[in-house]
Amino acid sequence: MVLSRFWLAIFIASIVFVVFTLFSGNSYTIDFVLNGQKGDPILVSEKYIDEVPVFVRDSIQLKADKAMIVNRDLTNPDTTYVYSNKTVKIFSGIQKADGLLPTCKYTLVDLVLPLIAYLAFFCGLMELLIISGATEKLAVVLSPVFVKVFPSIPKNHPSISYMTMNFAANFLGLDSAATPFGLKAMQSLQEINPDKDQASDAQIMFMCLHASGLTLIATSIIGYRAAANASNPADVMLPCIITSFIGTIAAFLIVGIKQKINFKSASLVVALITLIAAIIGLLLYVNHLDLIGKNYFTSNLSALILIAIIAYTLILSMVKEKKFADANTTVYETFVVGANNGVKTGVIIFPYVLGMLVAISLFRNSGLFEIISNWIAFIFSNMGVNKQITDALPVALLRPFSSAGSRGFLIDSMNTFGADSMTGRLSSIFQCSAESTFYVIAVYFGSVNIKNTRYALPIMLWVDLICVVTAIFVASWFF
Template sequence: MALSRIWSGFILIAIIVASIKCFFFGQSDIFNWMIIGKSGDPGNPLKVDGVIETCWTAVNICLKLIGIMALFMGFMNIAERAGGIRLLSRIIGPFFAKLFPEVPKGHPATGHMVMNFSANLLGLDNAATPFGIKAMESLQELNPNKETASNAQIMFLCLHAAGLTLIPVSIIAVRASLNSANPTDIFIPCMIATFVATMAAMLIVAFKQRINVLQPVILAWVLSISAIIAAMVLYLTTLSTAGLQSFSGILSNGLLLLIFFLIVAGGVYKKIDVFDAFIEGAKGGFETAIRIIPYLVGMLIAISLLRTSGTFDLIIGGLKTVCTYINLDSRFIDGIPTALIKPLSGGGARGMMIDTMTTHGADSFAGRLASILQGSSDTTFYVIAVYFGAINVKNTRYAIGAMLLADLVGIITAISLTYLFFG
């Protein structure tokens, strides 16, 4: 119900704003922009897709997702038949038993969630989505009310959307291409901001679900993970830009190949029909990718209407006016568009980040802030549409509110860290 109200609100607000601009300010082309899109101009070089092209984009995303989903769900099926997922579940079980009390000990969902979090941590977006959808499907098996999100699903999705990532390689690469003097200088703020957002998501949902996060097992795991990340950060800060990108490639892609190797080797050892298991799992990936098309089309057209109607521009203008009125440093406002668009569209936020760095400079305050915001948040509404759409959950309960609140904590942290590091 919450998602329905938000979706309706997006569309109604966008059309109202566009109507006011058309009839009171003479912007007669705005309705055309909303339907067929708007090409870039010197003042705003970003091309904005209209409703029609956005529908094509949504379908193209799902078509591209078919191959990736088929690949990873095929390997996941091999791992399940060979017992690898249950082994992973037993290893991480003591921690997840406290954080996900509704999930039985040793259930495959635990292993699927661990695979998703690991892929996110290493920046493997292509792998994270299939693993995440598989985790949601596993959790759906335990869900007594199939149309309403369970506590475990909400906790998992909020942690996933917080997007804990170790190395924002793509952002570093973009900064390097725009002639940044030090493309990696946003790495530590990104790491801290995304970690804070993840902890905020866990605490918010734990409070709502009355989970005691001060239990020794939870504290031990959180502190251990914090120590490992801190040690990794200290090591990575000693590397050059080229060294950091090389290390990231070896770590993330090498680990992915290692996972493939261990899955196949485990399947051979268990004497299962490895290829048949892969094909069976891959078929499920195809069906899932097709099933999410309506959800993705619906969400993306609402987001497109908000962008093309100029609603975001009004929000930015309003924030600048408020900052000026109360004598507040308004430098951060120029980086905020990335944060506003990121929950709605990953591609749009990436384009906004590049536009901010192109306009103000890659090493400007706004350019660095946009980079940190891009690296420390996730596409909340895309995640909601895809993950809940894959399992046909209609009532998302407080999931959206919790995710947006964690996003807000991440944004505030990112702004604070930008002032602290680059003030």
């Protein structure tokens, strides 16, 4: 219900604001909201050729392409005058996001179809692990901890192994594997959900822990920083780990208090200490490496682990081939069945993702997001917050809505202020310390047709806020 109302609110508010700017004269056209593409110049005015400045008119008439570029504001893209059919079109600024119709195409072609391919492959592997008995053994090993965190889940339930693999994939930066494992976990939890239209306690806990984004190897962030010529692309890795770890603990505590979980359980304490020890151990190892060693380690660890998972699954399936025969199937046929289920899941979630991304597209192109972002930055600057911090806030504000959008702000901030600036580093930490909340909710709850997400969205947004505040303190401490 909360998600539905929020979706309606940003959709309607964006449409009203777009229409208002058109009729108030603040916008010349609103076609870009529907058909424009990210990075396109925006049409701001149209005049007859005798109405433009003389030097512009003379220059246009002398140029073969009938176009002229004028530097009006060095902080923004150039203003362009284009003469066509007796009028001069004036373009200034660039579009922040794809329009509604290109977003529809992007959602299907560039987002959902690749996601379906990932789902097909990894769901095929998951089916092999299920038949071979590996998931059952993993569930048995981890049940003592998981039944404390998820009291409503029966002991040794298959969802335990799926959630474990999702958390592990997120931890290692394996985004392409994390989503299929997570969707499989949601489907498994839905089987024991007494109210199929409403999110269960276990599903909410899983979603909030997943969205908190605990990551050890921020491979993509390191890649962006390397491309921006950072002196040490991996220097934000430790701040990212600390920030995401605090976000994960916050998510666990907030949801746990809401669900009355027993935090005094010995198995929970042992599991938490083990996790902290593992993180510290890896950090100590990475910290003693030189720059080349760090880059080599961070770029290869995740890939090697993913390849190891695939190899382990296939070898185990070959060794346990008798189990497949007992189930009246073969290893390859089992993979195909799992892949087919992954494709079906992708088709189910497409409308949910489409609806959310279209609303976000309207929200960004309407100008509302920019106004809100500027006001928040203004408030913080008047509170005495360092300008280097306020310059990075657009990444934090957009991250819950759109990973691609916040990534654009991240790259822009590094290009504008420098990858080794406080703004560039803080933007990097913002980008890697949390998930795209609204996208995640649309995908995961949409995959099991849950209509009432209960308190999942408010808690996930609170965790996002905690990660933002933590990132600011951690970045200020380190840099």
